Amino acid sequence: MPGPLEGTKVLSFGRMLSGPYATMLLADLGAEVVKIEAPKIGDLARFASPHIDKLSSYFLSINRGKKSLTLDLKREGAKKVVLELAKGADILLENFRPGVMERLGLGYDPIRETNPRIIYASLSGFGQDGPYAQRPAFDMIAQGMGGVMSITGEPGRPPARLGYSMGDIGASLFTCVSILAALHEREKSGQGQFIDVAMLDSQVALCENACARYFATGEIPGPLGSRHPLFTPFQAFSTRDGYVVVVAQLPEDWKRFCKAAGKEEWATNEKYNSLEARLENYDEYLAEMNALMSARTTEEWIALLDAHQVMCGPVNRIDQVVNDPHINGRGMFVDVEHSTQGTLKVVGTPMKFSRTPCSIEKASPELGEHTEEVLASWAELSEQEIEELRESGII
Amino acid sequence: MPGPLEGTKVLSFGRMLSGPYATMLLADLGAEVVKIEAPKIGDLARFASPHIDKLSSYFLSINRGKKSLTLDLKREGAKKVVLELAKGADILLENFRPGVMERLGLGYDPIRETNPRIIYASLSGFGQDGPYAQRPAFDMIAQGMGGVMSITGEPGRPPARLGYSMGDIGASLFTCVSILAALHEREKSGQGQFIDVAMLDSQVALCENACARYFATGEIPGPLGSRHPLFTPFQAFSTRDGYVVVVAQLPEDWKRFCKAAGKEEWATNEKYNSLEARLENYDEYLAEMNALMSARTTEEWIALLDAHQVMCGPVNRIDQVVNDPHINGRGMFVDVEHSTQGTLKVVGTPMKFSRTPCSIEKASPELGEHTEEVLASWAELSEQEIEELRESGII
Numbered sequence: 001m002p003g004p005l006e007g008t009k010v011l012s013f014g015r016m017l018s019g020p021y022a023t024m025l026l027a028d029l030g031a032e033v034v035k036i037e038a039p040k041i042g043d044l045a046r047f048a049s050p051h052i053d054k055l056s057s058y059f060l061s062i063n064r065g066k067k068s069l070t071l072d073l074k075r076e077g078a079k080k081v082v083l084e085l086a087k088g089a090d091i092l093l094e095n096f097r098p099g100v101m102e103r104l105g106l107g108y109d110p111i112r113e114t115n116p117r118i119i120y121a122s123l124s125g126f127g128q129d130g131p132y133a134q135r136p137a138f139d140m141i142a143q144g145m146g147g148v149m150s151i152t153g154e155p156g157r158p159p160a161r162l163g164y165s166m167g168d169i170g171a172s173l174f175t176c177v178s179i180l181a182a183l184h185e186r187e188k189s190g191q192g193q194f195i196d197v198a199m200l201d202s203q204v205a206l207c208e209n210a211c212a213r214y215f216a217t218g219e220i221p222g223p224l225g226s227r228h229p230l231f232t233p234f235q236a237f238s239t240r241d242g243y244v245v246v247v248a249q250l251p252e253d254w255k256r257f258c259k260a261a262g263k264e265e266w267a268t269n270e271k272y273n274s275l276e277a278r279l280e281n282y283d284e285y286l287a288e289m290n291a292l293m294s295a296r297t298t299e300e301w302i303a304l305l306d307a308h309q310v311m312c313g314p315v316n317r318i319d320q321v322v323n324d325p326h327i328n329g330r331g332m333f334v335d336v337e338h339s340t341q342g343t344l345k346v347v348g349t350p351m352k353f354s355r356t357p358c359s360i361e362k363a364s365p366e367l368g369e370h371t372e373e374v375l376a377s378w379a380e381l382s383e384q385e386i387e388e389l390r391e392s393g394i395i
Numbered sequence: 396m397p398g399p400l401e402g403t404k405v406l407s408f409g410r411m412l413s414g415p416y417a418t419m420l421l422a423d424l425g426a427e428v429v430k431i432e433a434p435k436i437g438d439l440a441r442f443a444s445p446h447i448d449k450l451s452s453y454f455l456s457i458n459r460g461k462k463s464l465t466l467d468l469k470r471e472g473a474k475k476v477v478l479e480l481a482k483g484a485d486i487l488l489e490n491f492r493p494g495v496m497e498r499l500g501l502g503y504d505p506i507r508e509t510n511p512r513i514i515y516a517s518l519s520g521f522g523q524d525g526p527y528a529q530r531p532a533f534d535m536i537a538q539g540m541g542g543v544m545s546i547t548g549e550p551g552r553p554p555a556r557l558g559y560s561m562g563d564i565g566a567s568l569f570t571c572v573s574i575l576a577a578l579h580e581r582e583k584s585g586q587g588q589f590i591d592v593a594m595l596d597s598q599v600a601l602c603e604n605a606c607a608r609y610f611a612t613g614e615i616p617g618p619l620g621s622r623h624p625l626f627t628p629f630q631a632f633s634t635r636d637g638y639v640v641v642v643a644q645l646p647e648d649w650k651r652f653c654k655a656a657g658k659e660e661w662a663t664n665e666k667y668n669s670l671e672a673r674l675e676n677y678d679e680y681l682a683e684m685n686a687l688m689s690a691r692t693t694e695e696w697i698a699l700l701d702a703h704q705v706m707c708g709p710v711n712r713i714d715q716v717v718n719d720p721h722i723n724g725r726g727m728f729v730d731v732e733h734s735t736q737g738t739l740k741v742v743g744t745p746m747k748f749s750r751t752p753c754s755i756e757k758a759s760p761e762l763g764e765h766t767e768e769v770l771a772s773w774a775e776l777s778e779q780e781i782e783e784l785r786e787s788g789i790i
Contacts, residue, residue, distance in 0.1 A: 003576075004576040004577050004579060004580035005576055005579065005580070006580075007583075008579070025572060029572075029576045049625060050608055050611040050612050051611070052610075052611050057607040057608060057610060057611035058604060058607060058608075060607065061603045061604060061606075061607035062603065108749075126721065127725050127747070129724075129725075130721045130724045130725055131720065131721050131724070132721045135708070136642075136706045138629075138642055138706065140621065140623070140629070140630070140631075140640050140642070141640050141642065141706065141707070141708035142708075144631060144638070144639075144640040144708050144709060144710040144711065145708045145709060145710075145711050145716075145719075146711070146716065147558075147711050147712065147713050147715075147716040148557070148558045148559055149558075149621065149631065149638075149710050150558070150710055150711060150712045150713065151558030151559070151713070152547065152555055152556075152557055152558040153548060153549070153555050153620075154548070154549070154552065154553070154555065157549065157552075158549070158620060158621060158631065158633060158638065159621060159631055159638055159710050160547055160548050160549065160555050160618070160620055160621060161547075161619070161620070161621045161622075161630075161631075162543070162547055162557050162558075162561075163542075163543045163544075163545070163546030163547040163557075163602075163605065163616075163618065164543055164546070164601045164602055164603075164604065164605065165604065166557075166561065166601070169601060171745070173568040173569070173572065174568070174745045174746055176572045177420060177424075177568065177571045177572055177575060177746060178746040178747075178748065180572060180575030180576055180578075180579060181398075181399040181400055181424045181575055181746070181748075182399050182748060182751070183575075183579050184399060184400065184403070184575060184578050184579055184582075185399035185400070185401075185751055187579075187582050188402075189750075191750065193748055193749045193750040193751065194748070194749035194750075195746070195747065195748055195749070196747040196749075197745055197746060197747065198725065198745060200721075200722065200725075201722070201725050201727055201743075201745035201747075202745040204716060204722055204727045204742060204743075204745070205727070205742055205743075205744060205745045206559045206561070206564060207558075207559055207713065207716065207742070208456045208457065208559075208741075208742040209453060209456060209559065209560065210558065210559065210713045211456075211713060211716070211717060211728075211742050212452040212453060212455065212456035212741070212742070213445055213452060213453075214713045214714060214717060215447075215452060215717075215739075215740050215741075216445040216446070216447050216452035217445050220712050220713055220714050221558075221713050223555070223558065224556070225548075225553060225555055225556070226535065226544065226553060226554060226555055226556045227556075228535070230444060234533075234535070235535070235556075236535075236539060236544065236553065236554055236556075238553060243539070243544075243553065243554055244539075245535050245536050245539040247531075247533055247535070247536065311531045311533065311536065312536070313530070313536035313537075313539050313540045314539060314540060315539040315540075315544050315545055315554050316539065316540050316541070316542050316545060317542065317545045317615050318542050318545065318546070318602065318605045318606060318609045318615055318616050319609060319615045320542075321540075321541065321542040321599060321602065321606070322606060322609060322610075324540075325526065326521065326525045326526050326527045326595075327595065327596070327599055329524075329525045329526070330522050330524075330525055330593065330595075330596050332596055332599045332600070333606075344610075345610050346603075346607070346610075347599060347600055347602070347603040347606050347607070348596075348599075348600070349600060350566070350569045350592055350593060350596035350597040350599070350600045351569055351572065351573040351576070351590070351592060352522070352573075352590065352591040352592065352596075353573065353576075353577060353588055353589070353590055354503075354588045354589035354590070354591075355584075355586065355588040355589075356577070356580055356584075356588065
């Protein structure tokens, strides 16, 4: 059974991470995604380390299941090819800096003229308008400017970057939601539209709770390490061999925790027996907790706390995630076939459908692997026309 | 002009964050979202601090624009009301622990029987199946188990929680994408389906790059503070009054940075003149960089680096984000009207459409504010039937 977007055609001018992650989701969902790349060089993500032989693991991870078509957008004649391709496309996505597609003659207006039903999504660092529109954007610049770095890390220490590139991927996800909402709207109106999603706006949207707290109190939220702003224990503690998250701030949970840990006296001791008391005597409480928690391994703590119905979970390293039986059972790691590298492993999709499941089977394309195929099927070019494009260096 | 999901009806059993954030996006997009809440108590998020008078800012932030209908799901007679409501709904979303909706008689099977076109999305901590399915999930437990905490924070220090609740919100976004893909598919098939999205799976999907690096090299990724794993400068530096992100790892960028900073000799000095050299002499280089960067304010650095076309950005605190002219110009903070609290500020949406823009106008509903209205219009109950439900305590 094909995925829910089977039959949907996507023209992707996405490069590096934000655009490609968005079209990866569309490909996972069953859409046919054609990735336009510069001849000879391609998406610069192809050069991102580390490599498996000559294949960038970075590129593979977010371009599996796509088709690659080479096209030199700066050459006379390339625009005509794009317009032909756009005629048959449902979605066009690009993540150049604002104005680049217009200068190539491929802005929303000419594309809409050739296909009024197309959904044209522009994903950029700062959006299509406003004073920062032309600023260069990287994931970390968006994380920094959007506020999340100021609330990530330990109090009194430098701000930390989120371990995954949420500056990019946040925008990818909002772009995907927007595209699919526009696709639904098109069923009624028959018309496409232009979508403008910014990495910075997306970070602000994700910071909604920190902003809400600031609006309500005027207090500026800061970083808290792994602590919860209001509750304890509701944080990661160091164990003998790692870290474990313990959530036991409610009175009944705290009692069960104390029993599990063999510290029944803490449930009655007035220094620790209530949340208020623990917060008031936080330094002393934390020192005692740290000493207690570091005496057992993470696995021992999980078994013990589970047995006493105390909410907990390990802080997994990536190797532990990759080898976790539950996560594997959920199909979160899948094998894909590469045209030259054989079978490779990529992360699966969290989107599970009962009737039209996603299937992730093919690896990332070689540069230009599908140029002829797509030009013949989508743009309906003849063999001779394709040969001429090849000779003139446009493809 | 209404949003792209105008006319789409959503029945939301979402509580706290993950479910409500997903249905907030649907409401922002123009869908009519009816939030089912327990009589008298409602969503526990209504009690989450800080409050504006009696209104939880946490609740307001993610429930703006929704309708509230009270219904005691454990009472005889409630199931019939839900089935009547489901008849007219396009989407049902719930984020109870797996099995709860089934025990209430409201699992996918009875709902589908009454409305085969409904998209039924279950958002849970660990998914509907597998050994962890019944484990309790909180944002931080998903962040810990999913791997991101192990790559966030400073090397050699405890893992840090991401400043926003990506354990919840990651799943919200994947759920939204899944729902809208299924809605598109329904146009062709005429059939709805069941969607199963887990917080843990979603974290793994967001960790794709860390997993890809691990698959390629077998090396376990760790936290890097604000550093890039391969490049420098590509990190946040402390300034006289804050932090600034500087991205200047390429030879030409580094030269421009050295010139901007008045350190032309660094561009030729063999200890710093190449990326390899800077990485090799990292400690000495970093000490010199820190001394240099801390001599000016963030604003001074931004002006200077901008003038020399060096990529940079401030690490903004939340108050700076809220007062940023560009972010405000993009409409990322909007006023909403509350039925008793007047005008309140919430974070806007990053999803910008040319033809069917989102409009965020109404604040969060009072508990049960729309019970009668929705029962009369969606479920087509008579005044007398509604009165009977009220008397029996079901609503």
